[in-house]
Amino acid sequence: xxxxxxxxxxxxxxxxxxxxxxxxxxxxxxxxxxxxxxxxxxxxxxxxxxxxxxxxxxxxxxxxxxxxxxxxxxxxxxxxxxxxxxxxxxxxxxxxxxxxxxxxxxxxxxxxxxxxxxxxxxxxxxxxxxxxxxxxxxxxxxxxxxxxxxxxxxxxxxxxxxxxxxxxxxxxxxxxxxxxxxxxxxxxxxxxxxxxxxxxxxxxxxxxxxxxxxxxxxxxxxxxxxxxxxxxxxxxxxxxxxxxxxxxxxxxxxxxxxxxxxxxxxxxxxxxxxxxxxxxxxxxxxxxxxxxxxxxxxx
Amino acid sequence: xxxxxxxxxxxxxxxxxxxxxxxxxxxxxxxxxxxxxxxxxxxxxxxxxxxxxxxxxxxxxxxxxxxxxxxxxxxxxxxxxxxxxxxxxxxxxxxxxxxxxxxxxxxxxxxxxxxxxxxxxxxxxxxxxxxxxxxxxxxxxxxxxxxxxxxxxxxxxxxxxxxxxxxxxxxxxxxxxxxxxxxxxxxxxxxxxxxxxxxxxxxxxxxxxxxxxxxxxxxxxxxxxxxxxxxxxxxxxxxxxxxxxxxxxxxxxxxxxxxxxxxxxxxxxxxxxxxxxxxxxxxxx
Numbered sequence: 001x002x003x004x005x006x007x008x009x010x011x012x013x014x015x016x017x018x019x020x021x022x023x024x025x026x027x028x029x030x031x032x033x034x035x036x037x038x039x040x041x042x043x044x045x046x047x048x049x050x051x052x053x054x055x056x057x058x059x060x061x062x063x064x065x066x067x068x069x070x071x072x073x074x075x076x077x078x079x080x081x082x083x084x085x086x087x088x089x090x091x092x093x094x095x096x097x098x099x100x101x102x103x104x105x106x107x108x109x110x111x112x113x114x115x116x117x118x119x120x121x122x123x124x125x126x127x128x129x130x131x132x133x134x135x136x137x138x139x140x141x142x143x144x145x146x147x148x149x150x151x152x153x154x155x156x157x158x159x160x161x162x163x164x165x166x167x168x169x170x171x172x173x174x175x176x177x178x179x180x181x182x183x184x185x186x187x188x189x190x191x192x193x194x195x196x197x198x199x200x201x202x203x204x205x206x207x208x209x210x211x212x213x214x215x216x217x218x219x220x221x222x223x224x225x226x227x228x229x230x231x232x233x234x235x236x237x238x239x240x241x242x243x244x245x246x247x248x249x250x251x252x253x254x255x256x257x258x259x260x261x262x263x264x265x266x267x268x269x270x271x272x273x274x275x276x277x278x279x280x281x282x283x284x285x286x287x288x289x290x291x292x293x294x295x296x297x298x299x
Numbered sequence: 300x301x302x303x304x305x306x307x308x309x310x311x312x313x314x315x316x317x318x319x320x321x322x323x324x325x326x327x328x329x330x331x332x333x334x335x336x337x338x339x340x341x342x343x344x345x346x347x348x349x350x351x352x353x354x355x356x357x358x359x360x361x362x363x364x365x366x367x368x369x370x371x372x373x374x375x376x377x378x379x380x381x382x383x384x385x386x387x388x389x390x391x392x393x394x395x396x397x398x399x400x401x402x403x404x405x406x407x408x409x410x411x412x413x414x415x416x417x418x419x420x421x422x423x424x425x426x427x428x429x430x431x432x433x434x435x436x437x438x439x440x441x442x443x444x445x446x447x448x449x450x451x452x453x454x455x456x457x458x459x460x461x462x463x464x465x466x467x468x469x470x471x472x473x474x475x476x477x478x479x480x481x482x483x484x485x486x487x488x489x490x491x492x493x494x495x496x497x498x499x500x501x502x503x504x505x506x507x508x509x510x511x512x513x514x515x516x517x518x519x520x521x522x523x524x525x526x527x528x529x530x531x532x533x534x535x536x537x538x539x540x541x542x543x544x545x546x547x548x549x550x551x552x553x554x555x556x557x558x559x560x561x562x563x564x565x566x567x568x569x570x571x572x573x574x575x576x577x578x579x580x581x582x583x584x
Contacts, residue, residue, distance in 0.1 A: 086564040120496030121468040126379030
């Protein structure tokens with residue numbers, strides 16, 4: 001279900017991740033008394049509102065629909081298209097900033113350089129809500145989009161077994177991070193900051209969902225959560241392993257990854273076997289107990 | 300003449316939202332709760348500020364219990380200044396905002412950025428402080444400790460600035476836009492002088508919506524402040540004008556839509572102290 005939402009989000013060819021827009025008119029009036037701080041925005045993220053996915057009602061990646069108090073459109077320009085212009089420029093600045101990340105890190109300096117490259121005043125960096133986090137999130141969204149494109153275009157993935165498919169997809173995704181590996185610890189620490197955690201968590205959840213979807217998963221029960229959690233664990237541990245890997249082409253990381261995937265699938269079998277054992281034991285015990293009670297009562 | 304004034308007042312009461320032009324016209328001809336001729340308003344405001352200039356900072360501290368410093372800090376942190384920036388602070392007579400910006404830029408420089416950042420530092424930081432009232436500017440010049448080349452004091456009118464198009468990275472106006480005759484002219488001038496990507500920020504006393512707090516605030520404004528003005532600055536009239544002009548200024552949402560109409564994007568506002576003060580911001584794309 002993330003996939004359809006992701007497709008619609010990215011089809012407009014702009015990356016939007018306004019995590020912290022407060023939607024003024026959806027707050028009940030009495031809450032204003034307790035909130036000394038309120039924000040309002042007339043910027044529209046998408047040309048059309050996108051309905052929220054029923055499973056995750058609080059996706060910050062789903063943009064607001066056009067607020068009703070936006071200014072009356074001037075005859076020559078629709079305010080919605082003007083809002084898009086800001087989004088476009090923002091994406092251009094973030095994209096240009098990525099090229100400076102290797103030298104300057106995931107910092108404001110990289111953002112300022114990016115703005116200058118694009119021909120905009122560096123003041124625009126001040127309008128980004130969580131500056132360095134915006135850059136990291138843009139990068140994560142960009143990588144996810146590339147992964148989706150790769151999945152769609154690569155037919156050979158369908159012929160692989162689930163464990164091989166997962167291995168390959170995680171490898172493809174982590175290779176996108178390889179050029180930035182020297183500054184990636186900084187990016188991880190930015191993602192771990194409490195204010196940024198909701199968005200980074202959502203992005204990782206989408207990534208994991210995407211990979212499972214491509215590996216052919218159709219589960220819809222409690223397994224869904226277990227599978228995503230396990231895969232998220234594999235992905236995170238591999239990502240962290242990669243930070244200290246000095247082998248050529250990250251060979252050790254891929255070996256580590258394969259081992260973890262194998263463990264996970266073995267774990268699944270182990271759990272199933274354990275379940276069978278528990279059922280057998282309890283059945284046996286039950287019989288013994290019944291026999292014992294029968295004897296006692298017959299006396 | 301009296302009849303015209305009365306009908307205009309009644310008209311404003313019954314059809315407040317009928318057209319933006321009537322509202323703006325009312326701002327252009329309102330001097331607090333009094334009605335004045337458009338041509339006269341600028342001169343009357345000028346008199347107010349010539350009178351208050353010498354005690355301006357002291358009165359600010361007393362009226363806001365020192366909070367105005369925090370509000371200006373918030374404005375500058377939203378602006379996010381960077382070394383090498385060209386900034387214009389309009390109606391910034393006594394220099395409060397300009398000093399803060401300069402301080403912040405120097406702090407960033409001192410933190411020692413990587414060597415690759417040096418080429419950006421080569422562009423010289425310049426902060427222009429523009430005010431229509433020379434008395435206010437003089438107070439500011441005296442406060443400037445060092446004869447720093449970064450600060451440039453300019454006498455000028457916010458409605459027709461003497462700066463070139465696309466020359467400023469940032470534009471701030473703190474507690475000034477309430478006093479201009481034509482708000483939309485100021486906004487379009489701001490849009491003109493800003494570069495692409497430049498930001499417009501406005502700090503202004505605004506409208507409180509919270510029920511009980513609103514009453515308390517009104518009481519404080521109309522009873523305490525003019526008396527304070529009388530005792531400290533010896534000028535009750537000016538401070539009466541001050542509190543009345545706050546009430547006549549457009550609401551946060553209306554002002555935000557005016558900023559958007561001037562061509563700015565990503566127009567946002569943030570209420571401080573429940574709406575006593577609002578920081579509006581916009582980006583020129």
